[in-house]
Amino acid sequence: MWGFVDCTRYHHAGGRPQVVLFNASLVVETSERVALLIRPGQGKSTIMRLLSGIDLPDSGTVLRDEGGWPLGYAGGFHAGMSGEANIHSLALLADVDPIELSAFCFEFSELEEFYHQPLSRYSSTMKARLALSASLGLPARTYLADDKLAAGDEHFRRKCLSALTEKLTNCGLIFIASNPRAAKDVCDRFYVVSGGEFLPCDDYDHAATLLAASVEEDSADADVDIPTFDLA
Amino acid sequence: MMIGNGTTIGPARSASPGEWLRLQLQIVAALARRDVQSRFGETWLAYAGSFLAPVAWIAATWLAFYLLGRTPPVYTDMVSFIISGLIPYALFRYVVTAIGRTKTAARGLMLFPTVAEEQNLTAGALVELANGIILFLLVAGANLVIFGKGELADPLAFGWGMLLCWGLGGAYAYFLAMLSRFHGRAPNIGQLLLRPTFFLSAVFFTANELPEHILDWLSWNPLLHAVEVARDGMLFNYQSRVASGGYVLLWIAALATGGAILGLMRRN
Numbered sequence: 001m002w003g004f005v006d007c008t009r010y011h012h013a014g015g016r017p018q019v020v021l022f023n024a025s026l027v028v029e030t031s032e033r034v035a036l037l038i039r040p041g042q043g044k045s046t047i048m049r050l051l052s053g054i055d056l057p058d059s060g061t062v063l064r065d066e067g068g069w070p071l072g073y074a075g076g077f078h079a080g081m082s083g084e085a086n087i088h089s090l091a092l093l094a095d096v097d098p099i100e101l102s103a104f105c106f107e108f109s110e111l112e113e114f115y116h117q118p119l120s121r122y123s124s125t126m127k128a129r130l131a132l133s134a135s136l137g138l139p140a141r142t143y144l145a146d147d148k149l150a151a152g153d154e155h156f157r158r159k160c161l162s163a164l165t166e167k168l169t170n171c172g173l174i175f176i177a178s179n180p181r182a183a184k185d186v187c188d189r190f191y192v193v194s195g196g197e198f199l200p201c202d203d204y205d206h207a208a209t210l211l212a213a214s215v216e217e218d219s220a221d222a223d224v225d226i227p228t229f230d231l232a
Numbered sequence: 233m234m235i236g237n238g239t240t241i242g243p244a245r246s247a248s249p250g251e252w253l254r255l256q257l258q259i260v261a262a263l264a265r266r267d268v269q270s271r272f273g274e275t276w277l278a279y280a281g282s283f284l285a286p287v288a289w290i291a292a293t294w295l296a297f298y299l300l301g302r303t304p305p306v307y308t309d310m311v312s313f314i315i316s317g318l319i320p321y322a323l324f325r326y327v328v329t330a331i332g333r334t335k336t337a338a339r340g341l342m343l344f345p346t347v348a349e350e351q352n353l354t355a356g357a358l359v360e361l362a363n364g365i366i367l368f369l370l371v372a373g374a375n376l377v378i379f380g381k382g383e384l385a386d387p388l389a390f391g392w393g394m395l396l397c398w399g400l401g402g403a404y405a406y407f408l409a410m411l412s413r414f415h416g417r418a419p420n421i422g423q424l425l426l427r428p429t430f431f432l433s434a435v436f437f438t439a440n441e442l443p444e445h446i447l448d449w450l451s452w453n454p455l456l457h458a459v460e461v462a463r464d465g466m467l468f469n470y471q472s473r474v475a476s477g478g479y480v481l482l483w484i485a486a487l488a489t490g491g492a493i494l495g496l497m498r499r500n
Contacts, residue, residue: 049343052342052343052345053342053345054339054342054343056498066345067345068345069344069345070343070344073343075339075340075343076340076341076343076344077340078266078269078270080269080270081266081269081270085269089262089265089266089269090344092258092259092261092262093259093262093263093341093344093346093347094344094346095255095258095259095346
């Protein structure tokens with residue numbers, strides 16, 4: 001089970017504290033496919049960090065399940081190591097067979113000879129391809145995705161989405177996104193994060209409309225004084 | 233399932249203790265290997281290059297002794313005397329630095345559900361222990377081959393002294409890492425506090441040659457005891473009058489307990 005119980009979290013943006021969550025609650029079952037739609041710059045990564053357990057809320061509780069792997073996350077790779085060495089290291093951390101995962105990643109990523117070269121020689125797209133291959137090769141129970149379900153050219157994006165759809169038949173997804181369209185085909189439940197709350201939506205169209213409205217509201221508020229909070 | 237303020241929770245691990253331990257060891261080994269590969273590159277030549285700094289440190293101390301006309305206060309050769317204090321001390325300092333570095337170096341890995349900060353700290357500390365042993369073998373071996381000199385009176389006692397230095401450094405760094413969850417600058421301050429220890433820990437002198445009134449003060453320093461335990465074990469003609477492994481163990485236990493309490497306080 002994943003979620004938040006009466007969670008409050010501030011983050012600093014532009015030198016000012018900003019509310020990401022305020023007494024917010026949400027429960028997501030391990031195998032559910034849920035989209036959390038949020039305006040850019042409103043704390044997408046903060047919510048991801050809370051769900052990953054590397055950040056704690058200012059108050060409240062974050063519910064975390066085991067087996068939640070970040071989808072397409074390249075931040076754990078080391079630039080000085082080859083793609084193969086990075087995958088080998090990741091396999092040991094995930095307790096899966098390194099040779100098996102490496103073979104899968106080599107084939108899926110289509111990086112060819114670059115797979116054996118240091119990541120410092122990779123383009124950002126190549127890194128994303130390797131990261132997505134690694135995620136899709138791992139036995140996740142729930143994927144945590146930060147604004148990205150696929151990367152690369154049209155062929156590779158389709159390949160990723162197809163593999164992800166197949167994986168999602170027996171695992172869950174929490175997709176934190178600022179672009180609602182990406183969530184349309186893969187998620188069953190939609191929430192818009194606005195005003196520090198998770199606003200439940202009836203369906204995709206409702207979520208897209210609500211997110212668009214909150215973006216407009218945000219633009220209208222731009223001229224108004226930004227509220228500050230006493231964190232003492 | 234217990235829900236507390238600020239607590240992140242998950243279901244209890246279903247794995248047996250043996251399976252859990254195997255996984256922990258595998259993760260620590262993978263992190264240590266990654267640490268070596270990322271810090272020293274993927275070639276042995278790059279790894280060997282990492283020992284240049286401590287070797288230069290030893291050479292500089294030797295040169296300072298030579299220029300000042302200082303002779304070893306113990307009946308032994310100059311290099312053996314220098315490394316009997318400097319290598320245990322370097323092990324202490326390097327493990328503090330390595331653990332302090334893991335927080336930023338391994339930040340990207342913390343998003344993976346199987347990786348915890350404690351595993352990163354352990355991996356960093358183990359890499360430094362291996363480095364310390366290799367450094368000793370390299371320098372003592374070179375001293376033996378080039379100058380035909382060298383001694384290791386009691387390998388077990390010397391190893392114990394090295395372990396105490398390593399454990400003290402690890403516990404101190406762990407305490408700082410946990411303290412940094414409350415105060416971000418704690419590791420920087422902790423590193424600053426270590427600066428004078430080079431002059432206060434019997435690195436380039438022995439505790440036995442200190443006047444009584446100075447020794448009374450310096451013997452509060454646990455690192456002095458750890459260095460003296462190692463020196464006592466290494467040199468044939470030296471028996472420290474203050475070295476106490478038990479005193480160092482008490483400090484290690486206190487720092488580790490303090491760190492664990494801070495970690496729990498932050499979590500809850």
